Amino acid sequence: MKINHFLGFLPFILALNLCAQSSIKGEIIDSSNAEKIVPNAVLITNQQRYFFSDNQGKFSIELRKGEIIDKVVSRGYKPLMSFDAFSVLKMTPAKADNLERVSRHKIDSIVRHQVISSHFSFKSLSRTSISNAVPDFILRKAAEVRLTTQEGFQENLKAVSVNGLEEVVPKLVNKDVYSFDWFQSYIEIFDYRFVSPFHSLDTPLYEFYSLYETPEVKILSFRPLKKGFLRSFQGLVIIDKSTSKFKKLQVVLDGEFKLNLVTDYDSVTGLPKKTEAFIYPGTGGTKLSFFGGGMAFGRIQKKNPEGNDAQLTHQQVYYDVVTGDSISPYPKPFTKIYEPKPGEIPEEYWSDFEFAFIADQKETSEQLEAYIQEENIGKKVNRISAFDQGYYPISIFDVDLTRLFKFNNYEGLRLGAGVITNESFSEHYRLGGFAAYGFKDERWKYGFNGGLLLNPDTSTWFNAFYDNDIEEVGMNNFLTDQRVYSLFEPRLVNITFFYKYETYGLSLQHNFTPQLMTEFKVDKSSISQTQQYAFLKDGILYEDYDLTTATFGLRWTPNYTYSKVGKRVYVNDKSSPEISAQVSQSFDGVMEGDFSFTKLSAKVEYEIPHSWGSLSSIELGGDIGFGDIPLTHSFHAFPNSPNKPNVLSRFSVAGVKSFETMFFNEFFSTKLATLHLKHKLAAFQLSNTIQPELIFISRHAIGDFDNPGQHQNISFNSLSKGYNEAGFELNKLFFGFGLSFAYRYGAYHLPKLEDNVSLKFTFYLKL
Known part of the structure; x- marks a missing residue:
């Protein structure tokens, strides 16, 4: 009887074993200088999957059963093909950079053909959390989006909520962590304007090089032409050679503040599928906050960020995409529309979505409730919004x-x-x-x-x-x-x-x-x-x-x-x-x-x-x-x-x-x-x-x-x-x-x- 029970469960055990994943974490540094990190390195597995080291040289990867890291490549370094331990990977600087330079004309051609249509509708879910010395700030948005030639990008927001706050002020509706469209000349990160790597300006500001290539994909590395160009990015982009579209994009910034942003693109529509962004305090000089003023709640960085170990984590997905010229813009010509609902959005609303990240995973803590009440955060938020x-x-x-x-x-x-x-x-x-x-x-x-x-x-x-x-x-x-x-x-x-x-x-x-x-x-x-x-x-x-x-x-x-x-x-x-x-x-x-x-x-x-x-x-x-x-x-x-x-x-x-x-x-x-x-x-x-x-x-x-x-x-x-x-x-x-x-x-x-x-x-x- 016990043997029969075991034989009955054997297929499930084998299936779990086949699907088992292993997690590896580590950082990549320069072998000649242990204090020098290597951002934007590409970790390539034997199953032809690609992962990046972030702006701090760190990586965290979920490997499938039988999947291993096969190679690590990075601009300015020799390929790394043997690994003793993944906690610290050391890459040796290359004496010469013999990478193939990609022309601006080629990049412009890819950008022009990235999307298959000029009319889309889709849905979006996003969760933004900020951890610092006070209870976590968690902002969630659910929206229906239309993208048309007449009105551009329009969001009809169905729900907007911040844990602990009953009311939504216009600032929370309007504030975006980053620009949706990375293919315009300028993009914004928290209200600060940067030159996009894929800009349409006459002056060349970035250089692109082919870092790695297979019959299926081509990985490009980019960075600004001039050193000290603060309002610019370094990064990587994976091109699907069968469609000549972006598959994956990473941009990093290490300056007034630090940014690591990764976007996966749909190979058919050319639209983003999901984005994950991290922002940390940098050298300072800029304020990063949802509310401004002297409030710590919702703040990432003050002008002087010393002693500030805050972190912003932003996750966003786009789904239920419909394309075609029959899609018309929303009848009201607004970029964002939000009809507020009375009171706080219940946690059950967010739990109904199939995307696990959007749920809070825990109820509003007593610590947060006490902080909101003691610091009178609700009234301060309303006053700051009106004060503007x-x-x-x-x-x-x-x-x-x-x-x-x-x-x-x-x-x-x-x-x-x-x-x-x-x-x-x-x-x-x-x-x-x-x-x-x-x-x-x-x-x-x-x-x-x-x-x-x-x-x-x-x-x-x-x-x-x-x-x-x-x-x-x-x-x-x-x-x-x-x-x-x-x-x-x-x-x-x-x-x-x-x-x-x-x-x-x-x-x-x-x-x-x-x-x-x-x-x-x-x-x-x-x-x-x-x-x-x-x-x-x-x-x-x-x-x-x-x-x-x-x-x-x-x-x-x-x-x-x-x-x-x-x-x-x-x-x-x-x-x-x-x-x-x-x-x-x-x-x-x-x-x-x-x-x-x-x-x-x-x-x-x-x-x-x-x-x-x-x-x-x-x-x-x-x-x-x-x-x-x-x-x-x-x-x-x-x-x-x-x-x-x-x-x-x-x-x-x-x-x-x-x-x-x-x-x-x-x-x-x-x-x-x-x-x-x-x-x-x-x-x-x-x-x-x-x-x-x-x-x-x-x-x-x-x-x-x-x-x-x-x-x-x-x-x-x-x-x-x-x-x-x-x-x-x-x-x-x-x-x-x-x-x-x-x-x-x-x-x-x-x-x-x-x-x-x-x-x-x-x-x-x-x-």
Whole structure:
């Protein structure tokens, strides 16, 4: 009976034995220098399977029954074909590198034919964990993905969760560990841009060599052409010779942070099948965190990573692939879409998938629950997310951080507060207001507003507002300029010439697409002066006057991508150009309006990134007005030189897009064109915390002023001869502070040399 039982189980025992696997782990080092590791070595088995050593020279392999390591090859080393122990493999440097170089043309041909179609749909699961000194951060995402020529890569996220957190903030939806497409010119790793080995740039930046070849596969090794090229990778790629497609790709990075990423590709579709990525602290200088700020939860690296042994592990799979031209993009033109579910995603949801890695393998620990509660992590995450937009949430209100503190020459110190209701109050309408007090002019400013959300998909809001405040003379604000948030507004400190206004009106905001936003506003304003200025019309002097105005503005960002989280739309990724245009018409006699005039404005901003981390930027702007335009509503070129006698007395704060040598109130225009050119070099890595940036700047303006005789009790120049200045900034020398120098030349060069010179400090703070 026992023998029969044994014979019955024998087939199962044999099957288990045949399928048995053995694990081997080790590291590969240079035989001539035990401290020198060998990354990107290829371990080849007798069953023609291929494994890589990572960026630390380590490997971990599951061998099948009867499978052994047959050979180890690496660029710059002799092949290793005998093994005493796998814990440490020593490779001997080769005297000469006789590898065959692969042409850039060949690489480009493979990349062009990597995918069989331009239309795909598939599903994705990812799990990102971060281990450091606090309980583990675990982020999981489940998504349905479409890849089309019309909209590119789109994710419809079905579930997003972080262990211990009940709510999902937009940052968790938008943040990607790495770029999906490695075949574009630039890819991003945790918001840091790198040149892809398979870029389409004109300049060759990588070299490829054939490392190993069989009738079935060809293994290529690649590295940057120039040493010290920090924003680049080294790696390996396995090419399937029967299809001329990637089978497997490894990239490693050992610099500001360390990265090891391996992707397996489907031999038929050419799409990724699975990716595993590891990120560790490196030499420092960059922050790597899901939330930023001072939070350790979700953080891999601080600027100074000493003593930080954190590790990020990211696993992702793509499955259920469908291909064909019949696949259309999602009807909503967003890169990411997430309709949040109430409460935390239950663990059972993740356990239902057939992929074992996605399940947590354990319930949320008591330690994590205690940490989340004690450190108030949930509220901190929400506050950091709101803080990025310039708000601080308190209950149903978001406090407007831009209104807390300001300083200028008219109001002196201005203290204030502004609030707007958030989604905790209502998802369908909002209420807001502000109040501020100037200690020099001893006057309160205040305003109220309300909005009704008509269509969340197009961010269509109907708004009503009332403001009683001051504005700079000659300022021309674009309605659709996105909120630019800064704790400190540099140029505002030096402004001297304001007017007072009391305005009420209605506006309609609507996005035809996420990339094309528009706003239409009608308002009635009562204007009064802070200086002895008067406008002459038909023999009558107007110091105070009323304006009835209609304004339409649009902003087009064709290369921006957007995400929709709940009922709100957020910017997912910014890429130039940015194009804004606006038309404004003031009506004489309508609702007691005193003047009739028209204003047209447009501007284009374009950035050109370069492979070495430098950046060139161009901003071209134009304004024109005609009719009875008072000086308050004319144009200026953003002057930023205080009206003081010498260079040191004018030492102040440089603006972001201003003419540093142009004196305040020196020029006004009814026709104006400006050009700003900047070239920023890659940051100088003096230390992890001191990384100054050198920017070369050239600014130009030309304009004219119609009917200057209408403007009484004031004198100013036009820009008809063309204004020029050049200079440089050395930014972020210490705690965000730097220095700015500019020189005024050309037709408006002043007789006294020091009047043409600007020396200021700069302040750039990124939280």
